[in-house]
Amino acid sequence: MTVSDAERAARAQLLRAAEPGTGALLRHVRLVGPAQAVADIRRHAPIAGLDVETLATRLLDVPGDRELELAARLGARLVCPGDDEWPIALDDLERVDAGCLALWVRGTSRLGDMCERAVALVGTRAATDYGASLAAELASGLAERGWTIVSGLALGIDAAAHRGALAAGGQTIGVLACGVDVAYPVANRSLYERIQQAGAVVSEQPPGSAPHRARFLVRNRLIAALSAGTVVVEAAPRSGARSTARHAAELYRHVMAVPGPVSSILSAGCHQLLRDRPDAVLVTKVDEVIEQVGAVGDFAERVSGPVRRRDLLGPAVSKAFEVVPVMRPVAVERIAVTAGMRPDAMRAALAALEAAGLVESRDGGWCMSKEGRAERRGGGSAVEELPLGWW
C-alpha cells in the first residue's frame, strides 16, 4: 500500500484545518477518505459535530501541495498511515477515537523503526536535580539497551531524558506541541537540533504552528501511543504527566512511576499515580523498566540455575500462565478477570505463552498445552520461582 500524492496533500490540509484529535473530523475521514473530506470542507458541506465554516477558512491559508513543498524546504516530511515508516502503534489511537491523521517529521531516522522498541520518559518542567539526573540515567541505560526514548522536549525531565539518550548514542523522539520547524522552548534549541540528527522531532501541528496549552494535552496522547510504556519520573500532583499516564493506560501501554522523597512535591505526583492506579508499576532502574516493556526473553541473562521455559517470561505473562485453565478452554475475557488484567494485556500474554508452546487456543477459549501442563507440574508458582528478584 502506498500513499498517493493527493492523499498526502489532503492529510496535510486536514492537519491545518482542524486541531489534532478532533473526533468528528476523524470519523468523517474514516467514512469518505481524506481527499473527499477536504472537498466536503471546501464546498461547506455540513459535517456532524464540526464547524465547517471555520475549517474552510483555515484551509484557505495554504493549499496542501504547497504545504508539502514548503515543509520539504524546512526538511520536514509528512508521514501518513500506509507509509513504510508509519508507526503502526499510532493506529491504537483509533480505538479511543483520538486517531492521528498524519505526522510531520523532521529528522534522519525512520519513525516506525524507532518506535518498535520505544519508552516514554516524562515529567515536570521544574525538575529537581534528583529527577533530572534520574531521567538522564534511565534514558541512557535504556538507549544503551536499544530502546528509543520518547519525550516532549520540554524543560526539566523531558530535556534530561532526551539528553540521556543522546549521551548514550541512542535514538530519541521529541514529540512537539508546535510545528516541527519551531524550536520551542528557546532554551532547548541546541537539543532540538541534536535530536534531529539522532532521531526525530514529530508533530501533528502544521509547520509554523505555535504551542499552546490545549496542544500540549493533545500531544501527550502521541507520546503515550508511540511507546510501549510511559515512565513518569517526577511530577507535581495533578500535572500533565498524569494525562500522559492516563492515555498510556487507555492504550494498554505500561504505566510506570519513579518514587522519591515523600517530602518532595515533585515526587508526590508519582506517588499519587502509584497509589491510585492499580496498573501503575513502581520502577527505580533500567532493568525494572525493561521488565515491564520488554519482550519475552529479555530477562534470560539474569536467570541462574536450570532454566525452565517460563523462567523466561515476564511477570504479566507468568501471571497469565498461573490463571489459564489446565484442560477446559475458557474465554480470554474471563481469564483476564480472574487475573485482574485487562483483556488486551491478557491477549498479548496468551499470545506470548502460545509462542512459547505453553498454552493453546481451542473452542473459542484458551487452556494449557500438553507442554504447559508438564511445565506447571515442574513445581511451585511462577511468581515465586521467577529469578527476577521477586520474594
Place this chain on the structure above:
Amino acid sequence: MTVSDAERAARAQLLRAAEPGTGALLRHVRLVGPAQAVADIRRHAPIAGLDVETLATRLLDVPGDRELELAARLGARLVCPGDDEWPIALDDLERVDAGCLALWVRGTSRLGDMCERAVALVGTRAATDYGASLAAELASGLAERGWTIVSGLALGIDAAAHRGALAAGGQTIGVLACGVDVAYPVANRSLYERIQQAGAVVSEQPPGSAPHRARFLVRNRLIAALSAGTVVVEAAPRSGARSTARHAAELYRHVMAVPGPVSSILSAGCHQLLRDRPDAVLVTKVDEVIEQVGAVGDFAERVSGPVRRRDLLGPAVSKAFEVVPVMRPVAVERIAVTAGMRPDAMRAALAALEAAGLVESRDGGWCMSKEGRAERRGGGSAVEELPLGWW
C-alpha cells in the same frame, strides 16, 4: 472465662521449655491443654515433632509458679488467652500455625485495649535521617489520632517510631525478642523505661532471656499480629522488615511501605516490597495510613459536597461495592476473585457494607440491598467519585 493459676503457671513453663512459635508444641497444647502438656513433657512422653528430652531439661530450670512470682517482682505479668487484656488479634496466629501461648507484659496500659487501634511501624536499624524523621512524624500523627504504635524497640526506625508516639502523648508497644526485663539494646534503655509508662513492652521470651537472631524473626510475627497493618518505613532489600510484612500479609493485615530516593539502599527494600507484593500499598503520610487501617467513616471529615453513604467507605470497601452483584447473590469467595481481593478482606468489606445497609446476605451469598441499588444508581464508579484525591 477466667484463666486458672495452674493454667497460667503451665503456660509460663511452656514458654520456657520451647522457643515461641514451635508448631508441634502448639498443636499438642491445643489437643490436651497447657497443664497436661507440661505433665507430658515432665514424664518424657513422646510428642510428635518435638525433642521432649530437651524440653524437659529446660523445664527443670524454673517451676512455673515460681516463674510467675519472680516475674511479678520485676513488674511483669503473664497475659494469657482468656484474660480480659488478651489481644484477640493474636488468635489469628493460630490460623497460620504460629500461635502465641501467652505474652509477658511490663507496662501500665491494658494490652488488649491498646491493640484495638494499633499500627506497626518498622524498619532498618541503620536508618537515615530521612527515614528516622519520617518514622517519628508518622508515629506522632497516628498517635494523635488515637492509634497505638507497635514496633520492635530496635535502634533506627523502631526507636524513632516509639519516640514519635511518646512525643505526641500516645501509646506504644515494644515487642521484644528478649525477656521483658532485659533493656536491649543498651542505647534504648531510657526509651525502654518510658514505653512502660505510656504503654507496654511485651515478649514471649521468659524473663532473663537474651535476644538472638532466630528470636527476632519469630518476634516479627507478633508485631504483625498485634497491628491492623504494618508500615515499612526504610529497609534494606531482603531485610527483617520484609519478614514482618510477609507475616502481616499472611495474617490479612495491611502491608504498607514508604517510598524514598531510589539512590538510597535503605529505601530499596520498601520499593522492592511495593513492586513485588500486589497487596502492598505506598503511603507517604498519616492520612494514607489511616485510609488503609481505619474503620469505615474515618474519612468523613475529608468529604466535601453532598455526602453519599458510600463516600464514607474506604477504597477496599468501595471496590467491594463495585463488584458485589446487583440482584443474584454470589458466594463471597467468587466476589473476592472478581475484585482481586483476599476472601477475608472481602468478608470484612461486605460486613462494613452490610452495616451501612448497602448489601445483604441471602441464600449463602451476597448481593446489593434495595438501598445499595439506589445508591449505585446515584451514579459513576465509587472509585472515581471518592473525594479522597483519587484521579
